[in-house]
């Protein structure tokens with residue numbers, strides 16, 4: 001090869017290298033550009049996702065607020081209804097009137113339970129409801145429960161009975177509200193699907209240890225029963241065994257699924273034995289702590305209970321019906337009180353004089369209970385302030401406590417519950 005040829009070859013090679021370099025350069029520019037594009041796309045999508053997440057959170061917040069408002073709107077008049085029924089029962093009534101009032105009372109309690117079911121439904125799935133353990137007279141609890149369904153049973157001509165094992169300790173630690181909620185659902189169902197025969201609530205001692213008793217709660221009926229192939233699905237949300245069941249018997253289809261979830265929370269398991277046209281047996285077993293200490297029995301509403309003679313209460317409540325309810329009870333018990341229609345009026349009262357206890361509604365116009373309590377707490381850390389909350393949600397109660405309330409009472413409250421609160425804060 002001549003030198004000239006060699007030089008030409010080198011030159012060509014150099015040209016090729018330059019061309020390759022320029023291609024590489026342009027490619028890397030392209031690459032860099034698409035990388036930039038990708039990054040900006042990722043940023044854009046991240047922003048979109050963030051906005052979507054914020055939107056979803058806002059929707060969730062709105063839903064929660066709606067539930068809280070609805071809960072308040074429903075429970076406030078229901079509180080007045082339940083309260084007035086209690087007061088009405090204290091007056092002189094003839095036999096017929098007593099029957100009417102009993103029907104009113106059971107219907108109000110069942111309605112109250114239904115509202116709890118609906119409001120608790122999403123909360124239970126989100127793990128927001130926990131069982132509490134309270135010292136309870138189990139005999140009284142189940143006797144009261146059976147009473148609720150007496151008018152319905154009488155109307156249908158169905159026998160309703162309570163069978164209680166004598167070996168069960170009467171005072172036990174249990175979550176009364178949740179237990180109540182489940183048993184109301186089960187008894188309500190049993191009566192609904194039984195047109196003749198008997199519905200039995202039975203409590204049986206299964207085993208016992210030093211300070212625990214395992215008790216089986218059973219609700220047994222002689223009703224329509226459930227076909228074997230439907231047994232699995234009855235605990236599912238919004239399901240009834242037959243699609244035409246709802247048409248014939250009514251109901252939300254929520255009762256059993258929520259009952260199962262509540263029994264889980266209580267530490268048991270809801271199961272069912274059933275035979276079509278023979279009847280059903282819904283049962284669960286709970287291991288409950290027993291106590292040697294007897295709970296002092298609370299006296300009846302009409303009886304005057306002993307409290308300090310100068311016990312003075314400030315009622316802060318915007319609903320006139322609930323004001324009358326509270327007024328009537330406090331007058332009956334000869335307890336001094338003043339009434340404020342909203343938070344602002346409460347602040348004026350607190351400036352004027354000292355109270356032993358403030359009963360504070362949470363949702364009020366002008367100034368709500370939270371705002372009023374926060375303001376009172378600025379220079380008064382002592383006076384007990386009990387929130388009268390329409391919300392049964394535990395997180396709302398915790399929020400109330402963290403905002404300066406000393407305690408809370410859920411609407412609707414019975415005269416007995418009010419009495420307990422008054423006794424607790426009477427020094």
Ligand code: MN
Pocket residue numbers: 076317318319361362363364
């Ligand atoms: Mn209110």
